[in-house]
Amino acid sequence: MSALPVPPTYAAFPVGPGEGLTDVRLEIGGRVWHLAGRGGPAAERERALTALAGGGLPVLVGAGLGAGLAAVRERFSGPIFVLDRERAIDAVTGVRAAFAGDAAVRFDDDPDPDRAASAVADAARAAGFARLAVIAHPLYQRLDPAWYGVAAARLGRYAALRERLVVPRFAGPESRVLLLWRPYFLYREIEAALDRLGVPYRRVDTGTGEQGETGVVEAILAAVADFRPDFALTVNHLGLDREGRLAGLLADIGLPLASWFVDSPRLILHEYAGLATPLTMVFSYDADALPELAAMGFAHRRWLPLATDPERFRLAAPLPAGHPWRCDVSFVGESMERQATEARNRLPAGSALGRLLPGAARDFVAAPERSARQFLESRPELARAYAALPDDPARLNAELALTWEATRRYRQACVRALVPFSPVIAGDAGWETALPGAGTRWRRLDGLEYYTELPEFYPASAVSFNCTSLQMKGAVNQRVFDVPACGGFVLTDARDQLSALFAPDRETAVYAAPEEIPDRLRHFLAHPEERRKRSQAARRRILAEHTYVHRLRTLGAAMRQAFGV
Numbered sequence: 001m002s003a004l005p006v007p008p009t010y011a012a013f014p015v016g017p018g019e020g021l022t023d024v025r026l027e028i029g030g031r032v033w034h035l036a037g038r039g040g041p042a043a044e045r046e047r048a049l050t051a052l053a054g055g056g057l058p059v060l061v062g063a064g065l066g067a068g069l070a071a072v073r074e075r076f077s078g079p080i081f082v083l084d085r086e087r088a089i090d091a092v093t094g095v096r097a098a099f100a101g102d103a104a105v106r107f108d109d110d111p112d113p114d115r116a117a118s119a120v121a122d123a124a125r126a127a128g129f130a131r132l133a134v135i136a137h138p139l140y141q142r143l144d145p146a147w148y149g150v151a152a153a154r155l156g157r158y159a160a161l162r163e164r165l166v167v168p169r170f171a172g173p174e175s176r177v178l179l180l181w182r183p184y185f186l187y188r189e190i191e192a193a194l195d196r197l198g199v200p201y202r203r204v205d206t207g208t209g210e211q212g213e214t215g216v217v218e219a220i221l222a223a224v225a226d227f228r229p230d231f232a233l234t235v236n237h238l239g240l241d242r243e244g245r246l247a248g249l250l251a252d253i254g255l256p257l258a259s260w261f262v263d264s265p266r267l268i269l270h271e272y273a274g275l276a277t278p279l280t281m282v283f284s285y286d287a288d289a290l291p292e293l294a295a296m297g298f299a300h301r302r303w304l305p306l307a308t309d310p311e312r313f314r315l316a317a318p319l320p321a322g323h324p325w326r327c328d329v330s331f332v333g334e335s336m337e338r339q340a341t342e343a344r345n346r347l348p349a350g351s352a353l354g355r356l357l358p359g360a361a362r363d364f365v366a367a368p369e370r371s372a373r374q375f376l377e378s379r380p381e382l383a384r385a386y387a388a389l390p391d392d393p394a395r396l397n398a399e400l401a402l403t404w405e406a407t408r409r410y411r412q413a414c415v416r417a418l419v420p421f422s423p424v425i426a427g428d429a430g431w432e433t434a435l436p437g438a439g440t441r442w443r444r445l446d447g448l449e450y451y452t453e454l455p456e457f458y459p460a461s462a463v464s465f466n467c468t469s470l471q472m473k474g475a476v477n478q479r480v481f482d483v484p485a486c487g488g489f490v491l492t493d494a495r496d497q498l499s500a501l502f503a504p505d506r507e508t509a510v511y512a513a514p515e516e517i518p519d520r521l522r523h524f525l526a527h528p529e530e531r532r533k534r535s536q537a538a539r540r541r542i543l544a545e546h547t548y549v550h551r552l553r554t555l556g557a558a559m560r561q562a563f564g565v
Helices: 040-052 067-075 087-093 113-126 138-143 145-165 187-197 214-227 245-252 265-269 287-295 337-345 352-366 372-378 380-387 392-416 454-460 479-485 496-500 514-526 528-545 548-563
Strands: 011-015 023-028 031-034 057-061 080-083 105-108 132-136 177-181 201-205 231-235 257-261 280-284 300-303 327-332 424-426 443-445 461-465 490-493
Touching: 011 087, 023 087, 031 138, 040 057, 040 067, 040 132, 057 067, 057 113, 057 145, 067 080, 080 113, 105 113, 113 132, 113 145, 132 138, 132 145, 138 145, 145 214, 177 187, 177 214, 187 201, 187 231, 187 548, 201 214, 214 245, 231 548, 245 257, 257 548, 265 287, 265 392, 280 287, 280 548, 287 300, 300 548, 327 454, 327 514, 337 392, 352 372, 352 380, 352 392, 372 380, 372 392, 392 514, 454 461, 454 479, 461 514, 461 528, 479 490, 479 528, 490 514
Parallel strands: 057 080, 057 132, 080 105, 177 201, 177 231, 231 257, 257 280, 280 300, 327 424, 327 461, 424 443, 461 490
Antiparallel strands: 011 023, 023 031
């Protein structure tokens, strides 16, 4: 560590008639310097007001006679920063004493000049990456270049960084995207879609640890300064801290943020504050989540359903007869045994809600409420038990427990209806205890790799069966797009938002309740031509409207419309 600068040694003497101080004479090693120069206090005032005219937080590098500081204070309510450690000069001018009772004027004489200037830069960042109006007294850097020169250079670096960070957005014909990346579902599809659209983007790896880490923030700021994106894009708010510091920082530098929720926004955001900024737009795969996002303070929100990547889920040569994947009926998905058990075990021991959970989960399956929270608050006994939980995390656990237990019951009831058709089930070992006849009446495969195996597995079944998680009671999942895209036929549960995406009865095949499943399966297994026509119609619709290229084009247009110049 380098030594801190040593203050210069000099003598200071007042110059001026009576009490009217017009200058300070400095005697340094036999030489005489004048603090005010030829212009006196008037020159100080003019220099300060000229710098202030450009806007920004005022920073005086050297207080001088105090005339410039007084002029700034008359026109600016604060804060005003003064970097000055010349006690000998101050003893003559009395500037510190004159402003001692003014909380808006902040003096800093830290022995480390970089630390003194950094405190100013930190305050400017906290004020929304404000511009700095630097008012540098010409004598001070000559008097002590090791301190004032370093401080001025540090302020200059902040100003240069700000000029690189705070720039006009959407000024060009093509939007530039900063992708806040994590190893999570959908990022591959987003990158592929941006490539196909020819949209320039820069990926910043936000890691897998605590969100909002210092190193991640620095990497994001460096990418913003170098790449100059028009907006940042994340999935499920990944890479952002729950307290909203990074979202606030992006808003401070004028960089809009797009966050695409492909899981329940409620279960992700819960009660955390500070996440909704004026420059944040949230996109939800579930239209039912939009009112609650509005209640959380998000002024900009859009429905953006899932889709498919037709380059991955494409038509291919059929698997040969006798291949172990060939079957009449298949299902891909977890039994939800593990998720339901883990969520149930997180409830406080002995809580009333734990006792009520089985019945509540059974009722939630058919209830009109779309979210677990709405359901819990709408039933008096459940509402009392929910309100009695100790804190917000405990209430979130209750919502998760209800959602996953209800999904477990619903999914297992649906898949149980497949057993008479000797299905192939690709999923976890929990199915072997959840369903009768494992290994004889139906076969289980370990979970298949999404990108490399499912595009071949889906069309190997006459019917690919789908039942949707109850975290999305009105929305549709990935399977309704992926299966037809690669030439398969999907039988799915009826969902309100499905009819907004596909033509009912021509492009989809649905069941309304588990008890309908056997009859629907018998019908479609007996009518292969109907399956073929519906699958082909759905595929045409998907290629025309429901690929990730379509979704990213929609997202980019919405961001430009909301935040463009």
